[in-house]
Amino acid sequence: MDIRELHRTVDTADLDLWYGSFQALRRVTVSIRQGLITAMIGPSGCGKTTLLRCFNRMNERYGNARIAGHVRILGRDVYDPDVSLIELRKRVGMVFQRPNPLPLSVYDNVAFGLRVHTPRARRSRRTEAEAVETALAEVGLLDAVQGRLRRKGTELQLEQRQKLCIARLLPLKPEILLMDEPCSALDARGTEAVEELLRRLRGRYTIIIVTHNMAQARRISDECVFMLSGEMVEHSETAAMFVNPKDRRTEEYIEGRYG
Amino acid sequence: MGGALKQTLQTLRRIASGLSERTIVALIHLCGISAIVFVFGIFFFVFREGSPFLRDIFDFRSFFLSEEWHPTSVVNRRYGILALLAGTGSVTVMAMLVAIPFGLGTAVFLSQFCGRRTREALKIMVELLAAVPSVVWGFIGLMVMNPLIVRLTGAPIGLNVLNAGIVVGLMSAPIIVSIAEDAIRAVPDTYVEAAEALGATRWQLVYRVVLPAAKSGLLAAVLLGVGRAVGETMAVLMATGHSIHIPFTAEAPFFHPLESVRTLTATIAAELGEAPRLDTGPGGIFPVEARHYQSLFVIGMALFAITFLISVTADLIVKGIRRKA
Numbered sequence: 001m002d003i004r005e006l007h008r009t010v011d012t013a014d015l016d017l018w019y020g021s022f023q024a025l026r027r028v029t030v031s032i033r034q035g036l037i038t039a040m041i042g043p044s045g046c047g048k049t050t051l052l053r054c055f056n057r058m059n060e061r062y063g064n065a066r067i068a069g070h071v072r073i074l075g076r077d078v079y080d081p082d083v084s085l086i087e088l089r090k091r092v093g094m095v096f097q098r099p100n101p102l103p104l105s106v107y108d109n110v111a112f113g114l115r116v117h118t119p120r121a122r123r124s125r126r127t128e129a130e131a132v133e134t135a136l137a138e139v140g141l142l143d144a145v146q147g148r149l150r151r152k153g154t155e156l157q158l159e160q161r162q163k164l165c166i167a168r169l170l171p172l173k174p175e176i177l178l179m180d181e182p183c184s185a186l187d188a189r190g191t192e193a194v195e196e197l198l199r200r201l202r203g204r205y206t207i208i209i210v211t212h213n214m215a216q217a218r219r220i221s222d223e224c225v226f227m228l229s230g231e232m233v234e235h236s237e238t239a240a241m242f243v244n245p246k247d248r249r250t251e252e253y254i255e256g257r258y259g
Numbered sequence: 260m261g262g263a264l265k266q267t268l269q270t271l272r273r274i275a276s277g278l279s280e281r282t283i284v285a286l287i288h289l290c291g292i293s294a295i296v297f298v299f300g301i302f303f304f305v306f307r308e309g310s311p312f313l314r315d316i317f318d319f320r321s322f323f324l325s326e327e328w329h330p331t332s333v334v335n336r337r338y339g340i341l342a343l344l345a346g347t348g349s350v351t352v353m354a355m356l357v358a359i360p361f362g363l364g365t366a367v368f369l370s371q372f373c374g375r376r377t378r379e380a381l382k383i384m385v386e387l388l389a390a391v392p393s394v395v396w397g398f399i400g401l402m403v404m405n406p407l408i409v410r411l412t413g414a415p416i417g418l419n420v421l422n423a424g425i426v427v428g429l430m431s432a433p434i435i436v437s438i439a440e441d442a443i444r445a446v447p448d449t450y451v452e453a454a455e456a457l458g459a460t461r462w463q464l465v466y467r468v469v470l471p472a473a474k475s476g477l478l479a480a481v482l483l484g485v486g487r488a489v490g491e492t493m494a495v496l497m498a499t500g501h502s503i504h505i506p507f508t509a510e511a512p513f514f515h516p517l518e519s520v521r522t523l524t525a526t527i528a529a530e531l532g533e534a535p536r537l538d539t540g541p542g543g544i545f546p547v548e549a550r551h552y553q554s555l556f557v558i559g560m561a562l563f564a565i566t567f568l569i570s571v572t573a574d575l576i577v578k579g580i581r582r583k584a
Binding site: 056061100 | 447449450452453454455456457458459460463467468471472
């Protein structure tokens with residue numbers, strides 16, 4: 001096996017997706033490298049969020065989504081009939097556009113994943129508390145919520161809520177983090193804080209971030225995927241794409257001619 | 260000739276349209292305030308009929324804390340409603356033991372576990388269940404449940420708390436289903452999405468996220484069911500056995516579901532027809548026979564107070580949800 005193959009965590013091959021009769025993805029073939037931050041950019045409705053939601057099969061929530069082609073995550077086709085959806089979502093975490101902590105306490109929010117995935121008999125209060133603390137420390141939220149772990153997660157500030165949503169993924173030790181415009185609801189300071197956090201997480205997790213904000217893609221990502229009308233137009237290193245785009249459509253988008 | 264008729268018709272129409280605008284607005288206003296008028300009217304009437312009793316004989320201890328209800332006795336008239344309260348209470352508790360699991364279970368199934376077509380079909384069935392007249396429920400209690408309970412439990416009589424509780428429980432379930440389903444469907448989809456993305460199974464999603472998030476709505480649903488059970492009359496009149504009796508004993512503090520009871524509502528319904536409404540005699544004093552009728556209205560006030568408290572509590576809880584959302 002090629003050494004490069006080993007570094008691929010997410011691969012799609014000729015991926016098509018329809019919502020009813022509308023085709024949202026057209027023959028998308030892309031491979032995402034491990035441990036890097038990959039940004040997916042493109043104008044509204046280009047299919048970047050749809051593509052992201054294929055990686056943890058969240059598109060299935062919409063009853064009318066139909067799919068053809070392959071999505072391989074960590075070496076397995078996720079649309080194989082014997083793939084466990086629950087196991088997949090344990091290894092591939094997701095952060096949403098609007099911070100959506102569960103209506104539980106801060107502590108329970110972070111412990112939620114562990115409780116869902118560990119049978120009652122194998123749960124221990126100590127390991128759970130440690131995992132929660134580690135996760136909160138990792139996202140830099142521990143000092144802010146220390147002593148207030150029993151407060152509702154939905155009552156935190158917007159930026160803290162989004163950090164909490166990232167923290168709740170970590171106790172499950174996911175390999176891939178999917179982020180769907182995680183900063184679009186935040187102000188400039190909140191955006192900066194989350195970007196800083198992403199830089200800290202880089203290397204340990206494969207991060208795929210959908211963003212509207214080209215400057216953000218440029219600041220934080222290692223590689224960039226540019227999509228347009230359901231097609232993958234260009235996938236290259238971020239620095240290269242912004243300086244010297246290969247495709248004319250990419251160039252026009254980056255220059256702000258449309259989108 | 261024809262032209263003149265046409266003109267008259269047009270004038271009439273103009274007058275009518277100007278008038279109807281104002282009439283309709285007035286009618287709508289009238290409908291709007293009619294609910295208030297009716298509630299106060301009912302309260303006023305009930306209070307007026309019961310007030311002589313409140314003024315002359317009522318005393319908290321002997322009314323609420325005595326189980327002696329002998330309103331027509333010649334030598335020993337007593338107006339104690341403790342046994343009737345216990346009857347209403349025990350039937351309501353029994354009814355909720357049936358209605359809460361059935362109602363909430365159905366609501367969870369409808370909103371989370373079944374497809375759209377099953378849901379539509381089931382909802383129609385639930386509405387049909389709510390449309391069954393209460394006398395039909397009473398008939399089922401009397402003719403179907405009664406022999407069944409005797410056969411299954413060996414109780415001497417099948418008209419008892421268990422019978423009435425099951426019947427009233429089934430009657431209260433539809434309202435619990437519809438309010439609880441609304442509450443569950445009002446849980447924001449972002450919560451559901453978040454839990455699904457974390458790999459929660461359907462059931463984990465329901466009991467760890469959806470039910471806690473819908474908690475207050477579910478409580479309101481249960482309270483409305485309780486209100487329905489407390490106020491139910493005809494079915495309990497037919498299914499409880501109508502015997503004035505407290506289904507508790509000192510040895511077994513939990514109520515005995517196989518004993519016959521009588522409820523507040525059934526007492527009013529059964530006795531009001533026989534209780535004479537008499538005016539004051541010489542000296543402005545009511546004859547002693549007039550008190551039975553009046554006491555039934557005091558029971559009415561007590562019922563009114565109980566159901567009013569329950570609805571207000573439910574309403575406050577529902578408002579609480581809206582404020583948070």
